[in-house]
Amino acid sequence: MESVVRLAISVGGSALVAFVVCRAADLLARFADARHPETPLWGLLRRCRTPLYVVLLAALLRWTYPVAAGRGPAMHTEAVNRVLLLCLIGAGAWLTVRTVAAVVESTYARYAGRSRDAARLRRVRTQVTLIMRVVSVAVGVLAAAAALVTFPSFRTLGTSLLASAGIIGIVAGVAAQSTLSNLFAGFQIAFGDMVRIGDTVVVDGEWGVVEEVTLTFLTVRTWDERRVTLPVSYFTSRPFENWSRGGAEMTGSVFVHCDHTTPVALARAHLQEFLTTCDTWDGRGWDLAVTDTSPTGITVRAIVTAKDADDLWTTRCAVREELVGWLAREHPGALPRVVTAPAAQQAERDR
Template identity: 35%
Template structure:
């Protein structure tokens, strides 16, 4: 009753002014009042959460704009109640304010989700040697966040559209013909829905995680980012390969760090049969022992095959992750080549040619006759 009496007295006192001028003045005052409330309210909340944890501080700092929109929506709704608006004008303003309220709710929900996810993931470190647990939580959380964000945006858009009578009628007609509409909508949104369900499956089964070392399409790289629709793989030469989420559900690929980051690297060398294998083995063990890249777990030298002119020697060395394994393999190659060149240079791979004395004399005679004819 008090508010209604105040509104009636306000209108009676200013009956001599045009309605449009009063309405513009009231809405302008409501707008300025909203800005002032937001400014002082934000300062108050900032001081209030200074001693609180990171979640509340981040939430207040990131919700400055949606808070402004929410306060303006409230003050403008009060102004629309006081201003002498016509029924059509009041209906338009109420509709706009309702849209603003729906957008604020969706915006605040999305920000709160993002801030909570950042705070939650701060406890996991990806730059440690054994980061399997961290990569698991980061991957699940980021996929879940993107799916939830997509759902928040979709619900917000649907709620705003349903405020229009024409869209409401269309929605009712869709429900009336749900069978045909469902088929058409499913076909139209098949790529989007396919990636959404692939994202849910990736979050649950986790064939890939953030920072996993993969071989995809014949390229080696690390998973840099997982979005709601695609995966970014950072290749070894800093190129980026963009793949849809469904690729990792439908296509075979190699994951070198599925269960752990440790890897065994392979180095293949081909040497003459005269090279002593034990000497090569001792040198490889020495190289591994003095290397900062070796994790002290696996080092082995084996003759794995005999060829026509050379023997195949396989060297195995282990390291804590894929980049260190690659660098360790290169280090072993360089140092073992240097060792062979210095100690057994005569035993490098060669092509042997043997013949009888008569065959040699015959070949020499042919060469002499050929030279005589040319001269």
């Protein structure tokens, strides 16, 4: 009965002390967040409450449990200590990842608040995302290795395999050649500034916005809300279009097929008047000219500009609809016609 009471006191006291410490740390972070609203660090650090509580609880139980267990079975005490040690290692890795994420996100938020360069912000965001993934993987691997080392059998196995580590590394490298190439391509994309989160790209004939970049794959959100997932090695081994490089501003063309009698000067004046009322036109430039002619008609090309790919698409559609509608209302004879009647001279000869 006495041992049960000691165990209850050990568990309850450890949980209470861990709760008090975590509560105090949370209140301190909340106070610091209110005193320093210019940085989100303290607010982000409050996410570490749960892993901090688990770390403190596991550490206190490892310290108090052997005393509370007294003269209990040594095997039982060793098993409980090993379980608590594994919990401590896992919670420590969890706390480390949460803390690093809070610091990195706070640093990026302060940088984003000072910078006005959208392209630089997208590049930094891509790099920050990949760095966090690398840190998470590294901490996870180290935590798993530390957990395995706690077992004596794994320590002996690791010593015996150390001599053959070179051969295993070569075999693993050959077997995972594709995965490793994607991994290195991910670093190349992140720090080579090839593709950034938020860039507008064209892949396989479809354009979309880069939504996610990892060490092994990249996700593109197309205009119709589909997600195209590609290995990062695709962007290092094949040519692709990046419409956001050097600025998001773009120039687009609208082609309209018309009759030879089309009043091009009036159409040019009407296009200029319409663009002044178009919200998606950025005002950088425009033009309208005849770019081709054929025995059945002419090809009129209108050039417009916009601040990004989405606005350019909207502007091109609006210009196309306006020109076709204006010709149909004001100059219906300028619309393309298919000639089915014979020529006048040929008709007289036939008579």
